[in-house]
Amino acid sequence: MDNSIGVLISFFLVAGIGIYTQLNTYRKKIRFLEVKVDALIKLTGIEFDDNSLVPLEVNKAIKSGQRLKAIRLYRKITGAALKDASEVVDALLKNS
Incomplete structure (x- = not known):
């Protein structure tokens, strides 16, 4: 019983780290896209x-x-x- 609880805790810990890493990657990609869009708006002189x-x-x-x-x-x-x-x-x- 104690072993199965340890396995479950380990699984959720690894899954949580994986989800956090993936979300962090998406945040970085979104921020990069925001910077690009801002640069394009500035470069083209578009009123926003x-x-x-x-x-x-x-x-x-x-x-x-x-x-x-x-x-x-x-x-x-x-x-x-x-x-x-x-x-x-x-x-x-x-x-x-």
């Missing part, structure tokens, strides 16, 4: 309206001057990291 991609609740918080609330909402809705959410909100505040 970030407001259309921001949830309505976040835009409302920005318009009412509630920066921290906007960041918190953006993170909650999109799952973004604090730094990324802060950058988005600050860019929107700058453009408004």
Whole structure:
């Protein structure tokens, strides 16, 4: 019985490490693609309206001057990291 529990724990540990590694790889690929798209937008001079991609609740918080609330909402809705959410909100505040 103790041996089977050890095997199960080992299996879940290895599976967890494998899943984490794969997710980390996908995160890196996505970030690389984001950098490429940003460079292409800059290079071509395309106007890109970030407001259309921001949830309505976040835009409302920005318009009412509630920066921290906007960041918190953006993170909650999109799952973004604090730094990324802060950058988005600050860019929107700058453009408004």
